[in-house]
Amino acid sequence: MTDRPGYFLRSVTARLLALAFFLFCGALQAQPLASWNDGPSKQQIMKFVADVTTQGSSAFVPAEDRIAVFDNDGTLWSEQPLYFQFVFLLDQLKAAAPKHPEWKDNAAFKALVAKDQKALAAMGMKPVLELLAVANTGMTVAQYEQAIRDWLKTARHPRFERPYTDLVYKPMQELLAYLRSNGFKTFIVSGGGVEFMRVWSAQAYGIPPEQVVGSMVEVKYGVVDGRPALTRLPKIAFVDDGPGKPVGIYRAIGRRPIFAFGNSDGDWQMLQWTAAGEGPRFMGLVHHTDATREYAYDRASKIGKLDKAWDDAVAKGWTVVDMKSEWNKIFAFE
Amino acid sequence: MTDRPGYFLRSVTARLLALAFFLFCGALQAQPLASWNDGPSKQQIMKFVADVTTQGSSAFVPAEDRIAVFDNDGTLWSEQPLYFQFVFLLDQLKAAAPKHPEWKDNAAFKALVAKDQKALAAMGMKPVLELLAVANTGMTVAQYEQAIRDWLKTARHPRFERPYTDLVYKPMQELLAYLRSNGFKTFIVSGGGVEFMRVWSAQAYGIPPEQVVGSMVEVKYGVVDGRPALTRLPKIAFVDDGPGKPVGIYRAIGRRPIFAFGNSDGDWQMLQWTAAGEGPRFMGLVHHTDATREYAYDRASKIGKLDKAWDDAVAKGWTVVDMKSEWNKIFAFE
Numbered sequence: 209m210t211d212r213p214g215y216f217l218r219s220v221t222a223r224l225l226a227l228a229f230f231l232f233c234g235a236l237q238a239q240p241l242a243s244w245n246d247g248p249s250k251q252q253i254m255k256f257v258a259d260v261t262t263q264g265s266s267a268f269v270p271a272e273d274r275i276a277v278f279d280n281d282g283t284l285w286s287e288q289p290l291y292f293q294f295v296f297l298l299d300q301l302k303a304a305a306p307k308h309p310e311w312k313d314n315a316a317f318k319a320l321v322a323k324d325q326k327a328l329a330a331m332g333m334k335p336v337l338e339l340l341a342v343a344n345t346g347m348t349v350a351q352y353e354q355a356i357r358d359w360l361k362t363a364r365h366p367r368f369e370r371p372y373t374d375l376v377y378k379p380m381q382e383l384l385a386y387l388r389s390n391g392f393k394t395f396i397v398s399g400g401g402v403e404f405m406r407v408w409s410a411q412a413y414g415i416p417p418e419q420v421v422g423s424m425v426e427v428k429y430g431v432v433d434g435r436p437a438l439t440r441l442p443k444i445a446f447v448d449d450g451p452g453k454p455v456g457i458y459r460a461i462g463r464r465p466i467f468a469f470g471n472s473d474g475d476w477q478m479l480q481w482t483a484a485g486e487g488p489r490f491m492g493l494v495h496h497t498d499a500t501r502e503y504a505y506d507r508a509s510k511i512g513k514l515d516k517a518w519d520d521a522v523a524k525g526w527t528v529v530d531m532k533s534e535w536n537k538i539f540a541f542e
Numbered sequence: 543m544t545d546r547p548g549y550f551l552r553s554v555t556a557r558l559l560a561l562a563f564f565l566f567c568g569a570l571q572a573q574p575l576a577s578w579n580d581g582p583s584k585q586q587i588m589k590f591v592a593d594v595t596t597q598g599s600s601a602f603v604p605a606e607d608r609i610a611v612f613d614n615d616g617t618l619w620s621e622q623p624l625y626f627q628f629v630f631l632l633d634q635l636k637a638a639a640p641k642h643p644e645w646k647d648n649a650a651f652k653a654l655v656a657k658d659q660k661a662l663a664a665m666g667m668k669p670v671l672e673l674l675a676v677a678n679t680g681m682t683v684a685q686y687e688q689a690i691r692d693w694l695k696t697a698r699h700p701r702f703e704r705p706y707t708d709l710v711y712k713p714m715q716e717l718l719a720y721l722r723s724n725g726f727k728t729f730i731v732s733g734g735g736v737e738f739m740r741v742w743s744a745q746a747y748g749i750p751p752e753q754v755v756g757s758m759v760e761v762k763y764g765v766v767d768g769r770p771a772l773t774r775l776p777k778i779a780f781v782d783d784g785p786g787k788p789v790g791i792y793r794a795i796g797r798r799p800i801f802a803f804g805n806s807d808g809d810w811q812m813l814q815w816t817a818a819g820e821g822p823r824f825m826g827l828v829h830h831t832d833a834t835r836e837y838a839y840d841r842a843s844k845i846g847k848l849d850k851a852w853d854d855a856v857a858k859g860w861t862v863v864d865m866k867s868e869w870n871k872i873f874a875f876e
Binding site for chain 1: 606609683727729736737740744750751752753754758761762763764765769770772779785786788789792793794795796797811814815818
């Protein structure tokens with residue numbers, strides 16, 4: 209046989225050996241979760257991953273069922289002093305306002321221009337998304353994606369004076385990579401507009417566009433000037449927030465996650481839905497406790513309010529990450 | 543260095559070598575597309591795959607952009623004498639009919655019970671999906687998935703007298719595997735109900751639930767008897783057929799495929815949308831030409847009508863598979 213390497217290489221055993229070698233090399237890579245201190249959250253995460261990946265263990269979960277979902281705003285990147293998409297939206301609305309004199313009496317428009325967080329929080333995402341849908345109606349999806357890319361290039365966060373995409377959390381990037389290296393498939397499930405994340409999620413998080421679930425407007429297919437195009441319509445198709453998150457997961461993923469991470473009451477139902485499945489489960493919340501390096505807020509916050517989900521997490525023993533004591537680094541640029 | 547294997551294994555070079563070895567072993571596996579004769583379709587498929595996977599070639603496409611979409615009914619499995627989901631639906635409706643006396647005047651219900659293909663084809667999928675939505679309202683998604691599984695276990699195709707899932711096309715299973723072994727990510731984009739396919743797509747096609755795009759009913763999240771549940775509502779949320787297919791692709795995948803396969807006019811817009819992208823493209827149609835081993839139908843058929851998309855394919859040089867002469871095997875059980 210040794211003079212027939214083709215046969216050897218073709219054999220199933222050899223392929224499995226090569227795969228095992230590749231996975232083994234991966235397992236030896238630099239210390240995972242390096243930006244996490246050796247606190248309770250890191251221990252709980254690593255124990256869960258060890259449990260579900262140990263063949264023969266009663267908690268073992270086959271790789272194809274290792275679905276992990278993450279909220280975006282406040283969980284994977286910052287959301288203060290205003291959801292970053294709202295800032296984009298505001299810039300878009302300002303540009304479109306001359307064509308929409310009727311907006312001067314619109315409550316959502318007035319709150320956005322005034323950056324009235326209290327009013328915005330009270331009305332929720334829907335009226336704001338509706339305004340955006342109207343502002344961008346008639347744009348093709350390609351034009352809209354370009355507008356997002358252009359905005360991200362020049363917009364700067366008011367406090368950190370950096371591109372918004374610099375404000376992704378390094379510990380969460382590490383967690384995503386760690387899960388994937390253990391056979392998990394990682395998804396974003398966000399109340400934000402799906403297009404707003406898809407243009408940068410692969411680069412920032414290693415999550416491709418098709419694994420981003422979010423709120424959506426209606427789009428329409430048509431042939432415009434002989435060229436097929438998808439055009440945005442002034443109507444919300446789906447709001448992926450609160451009770452919408454388990455629905456969004458069902459629609460886009462079609463099965464229940466075993467691992468879910470959020471940071472606010474908008475993630476509560478997603479965590480509940482994840483927790484209610486059979487077998488081992490991991491539910492986590494990022495608690496914003498570091499006003500020096502990032503922001504400190506929870507029950508009283510207008511943006512990213514964490515109240516009922518927190519009580520539930522404490523009652524049920526879910527993981528609550530104390531950002532200040534558990535993350536030795538928050539942003540890569542620190 | 544040789545006495546420090548850990549360092550060696552940790553190095554990037556070693557990991558890349560292991561990966562290359564693994565991919566190389568895969569490339570040497572048994573002849574791909576074995577059920578395809580050496581006709582024009584097989585040659586076009588293999589040339590396209592060679593072009594987009596050859597690093598340095600002007601047609602090279604990075605692996606993360608190799609998105610391939612497939613219609614299901616008539617493209618990956620049979621659809622005659624009636625879409626298989628319609629047969630399931632009919633059984634579901636018969637079971638639910640005593641609770642819905644109003645159906646006796648419903649055109650879609652009457653056509654289904656009479657298996658009136660002409661009437662069903664004329665009214666399209668929507669009224670039928672609406673009936674189904676009403677029939678199954680109040681079921682949880684878990685109960686509904688179980689009903690599909692139970693039905694698939696006992697239902698038999700009237701001509702082949704086999705489980706419907708035996709009627710998947712072996713050449714298309716091979717094509718899916720061949721694309722994946724060349725770095726493609728494969729999706730189903732079907733006019734059928736998404737749940738109907740998700741329970742068996744992984745086993746039949748190697749396509750996991752989250753890569754199945756289809757028509758959907760509204761579902762609602764709620765806590766029922768202390769347990770979170772998703773319940774089906776009597777309302778269509780999305781029809782993923784015809785012009786709905788590029789919309790479904792945009793919603794679920796978020797970028798344009800480079801490879802699309804269909805078999806009927808319901809796939810026309812999906813093929814157009816795929817063709818209209820930049821760079822190399824592959825558009826294919828399965829043409830049902832084998833009445834002996836499967837079915838022969840095209841322009842005049844009530845189910846799976848192939849007319850405008852065929853003309854467009856011929857005009858634009860898309861691949862049209864002549865099932866009779868190009869597939870040496872259609873079903874694995876032959």
